[in-house]
Amino acid sequence: MIVYYGGEDQVTKLIAKQLIRYAAQLEGLDNLTLDDANPRDYGTRALEKLKLIIRLSNAAPVICVFDSDNDCVIEILNRYARDGWKNSI
Structure with missing residues (x-):
C-alpha cells in the first residue's frame, strides 16, 4: 500500500513519516511504501499545493503536517484549499 506524506519543510515531513510508521506498526501493516x-515545495509553496494534496487523498491515504504559525487551521484551509477540503475530512 502506498501512503503519501507532506509538509512545509523537512522537519514536518519527517514528523508525518514517523506518524505513518508508528500507526502502521500499531496496526501490523508492514507492506507500506x-x-x-509535495517533493519540491516548501513553506507557502507547499500550502499552495494543499488543494491538490487533498484531491490526492480521495485516491490514497495522505498525512500532511504544517506549522500553523498561530493561525486558525480552518482559516488556513479556507485560504489555501478553499471549500475543497470540507468533503474530505
Missing part, C-alpha cells in the same frame, strides 16, 4: 506528496 511512503511517497512525498
